[in-house]
Amino acid sequence: MxxxxxxxxxxxxxxxxxxxxxxxxxxxxxxxxxxxxxxxxxxxxxxxxxxxxxxxxxxxxxxxxxxxxxxxxxxxxxxxxxxxxxxxxxxxxxxxxxxxxxxxxxxxxxxxxxxxxxxxxxxxxxxxxxxxxxxxxxxxxxxxxxxxxxxxxxxxxxxxxxxxxxxxxSVRDFGTRAPTDKPFFQPGSMDPLLARAVANVAGARPGRTILDPMCGTGGVLVEAGLVGADVIGTDAQWKMANGARTNLEHFLDTDAPSPTGVDRGAWHVGRGDATRLPLADDAVDGVVFDAPYGRQSKIDTHRLEDLVAGALAEARRVGSRAVVVADRSWRTEARAAGWELVASFERRVHRSLTRYVLVLE
Ligand SMILES: C[S@@+](CC[C@H](N)C(=O)[O-])C[C@H]1O[C@@H](n2cnc3c(N)ncnc32)[C@H](O)[C@@H]1O
The missing domain is CATH 3.30.2130.30 (VC0802-like)
Structure with missing residues (x-):
């Protein structure tokens, strides 16, 4: 024990x-x-x-x-x-x-x-x-x-x-990857501790492929890659896809010794719509996404509800496990997309923000 x-x-x-x-x-x-x-x-x-x-x-x-x-x-x-x-x-x-x-x-x-x-x-x-x-x-x-x-x-x-x-x-080097210290930073980037945790819950490890279809600055992808998973990211905005590339290059394409002892994973990032992914069925092992917050993101082509429902359905098509981070519980939409809710966590971050994490299979 x-x-x-x-x-x-x-x-x-x-x-x-x-x-x-x-x-x-x-x-x-x-x-x-x-x-x-x-x-x-x-x-x-x-x-x-x-x-x-x-x-x-x-x-x-x-x-x-x-x-x-x-x-x-x-x-x-x-x-x-x-x-x-x-x-x-x-x-x-x-x-x-x-x-x-x-x-x-x-x-x-x-x-x-x-x-x-x-x-x-x-x-x-x-x-x-x-x-x-x-x-x-x-x-x-x-x-x-x-x-x-x-x-x-x-x-x-x-x-x-x-x-x-x-x-x-555990290797406590998360402070070296604070969002504001990364080569590419945008407000709303995920803290590396939470990003590592959700990557692990989604199954990140050597030999596995993890997708973040709304990758933003690539926070989750960096952490999944550092524990050895191959990672794929898409984002609807060119600016984000390019910025995520800059961050992944910086943290994963390095000859420095790996702090956790496992080889860093390979990565691919492109511009794409999370509701219409350019991936084959069952192409990845785990999917993680941090849904845009209602009041935070401007979404051009989708209502937030349609975006999340569409992303959940696509995640279900390409993967068998998913972790969703959001400012509300999308459990009804997750079930409607064919997922089973295996765990859910909620934590008040401050007065006007509660963060939900759903684990889906
Ligand atoms: C909350 S942010 C993700 C932040 C990210 N986890 C990070 O650490 O930087 C949500 C992202 O979803 C993207 N997004 C919004 N609609 C999308 C869509 N239809 N397809 C793909 N990405 C989308 C936004 O451009 C934004 O970068």
Whole structure:
């Protein structure tokens, strides 16, 4: 089993993304999930999971319980190896001193025959304390679903300390791709963290092809390409198609070593109408699009409803999985286009904008 340390504000969405790199993902407490198996190189490409660790055990959210667990745990690491402990208190909710936890749990490891190297340890023990309500997951219909493990304990509050040996960390280089720092920028560009997450949810990885039929500045395509997918983009505006090309060239056609360790994907971008794609049936594996927002985009040839309905139908023709990001839930249109809604997430970004993410199969 593995411990996943989630990031961002929406654990349900983070867990959904983590499923692209791990099997049998279940949330156990705010900011924490467990998984049966992981693919380390894919964990490196996740946006909303920071780390995956081989689970040593979990217990109550206090230091004494963590010590008892570590004293009793069977440890399969070589005693010649050096170790260090890093503790975190998710959202500061338990109030536990992480410094004290690191010191005292480090002492347990010393007592068990290990030597400590804080700078460059062979093995890093992650210790995560968390206490709080498990966020309400949604079922496919968008209603609150049965809760993961909280139900089994007869409540929706979870207080946990989980210990595990660090196995893989995600590469936190998103700041180098802020929309305004890209060679081509337009307002409305997607933040690289969200772009990476939706690309992963759509199935981006080596050997897969991901399409963004309304690619704008190419934010999603860049992130999908960086985790190894081949990417195809279209946009109705020449300016956008050309700008996306500039960005893809900059981030994907480079000889610099790949931060996630996988080769960057190939890319193709052209001007095109998302409701009439120049692609054969089943030409791609996954489709992602960020629908124009009603008040944001000027759309020459389509009413927004017709544009989204048409794009959903075309996506259905060329792919078998889609992720749609929008300022309203297009679930009725998605179902009408023949998609099944497998998950939906909504998050208030600010007073006048709620962002919806639909996962369709
Ligand atoms: C919200 S933006 C996408 C932003 C993009 N995700 C990014 O990171 O830059 C929506 C895009 O859809 C494009 N668009 C509007 N109507 C379209 C159509 N019929 N076919 C293709 N693209 C269209 C717009 O030109 C705009 O670039």
């Amino acid at each position: 593995y411990l996943l340390e989630l990031g961002g504000e929406d654990d349900a969405f983070a867990a959904c993304e983590a499923k692209s790199a791990a099997t049998d993902v279940r949330r156990i407490a705010p900011g924490l999930a467990v998984a049966r198996g992981i693919v380390p190189e894919r964990v490196r490409g996740l946006a909303y999971t920071h780390r995956a660790s081989e689970l040593l055990g979990r217990t109550d959210a206090d230091l004494e319980s963590a010590q008892a667990l570590l004293e009793a745990a069977s440890i399969d690491r070589d005693r010649d190896a050096t170790v260090a402990v890093r503790a975190t208190d998710v959202h500061g909710a338990t109030g536990i001193s992480t410094e004290r936890a690191e010191r005292e749990l480090g002492q347990v490891l010393v007592d068990r025959g290990f030597s400590v190297d804080l700078e460059d340890p062979d093995h890093l023990l992650r210790v995560a304390f968390s206490d709080g309500r498990l966020e309400e997951p949604m079922n496919a219909a968008g209603e609150p679903a049965a809760r993961d493990e909280a139900d089994a304990r007869g409540g929706d509050r979870a207080a946990v300390c989980a210990l595990g040996w660090l196995e893989a960390e």
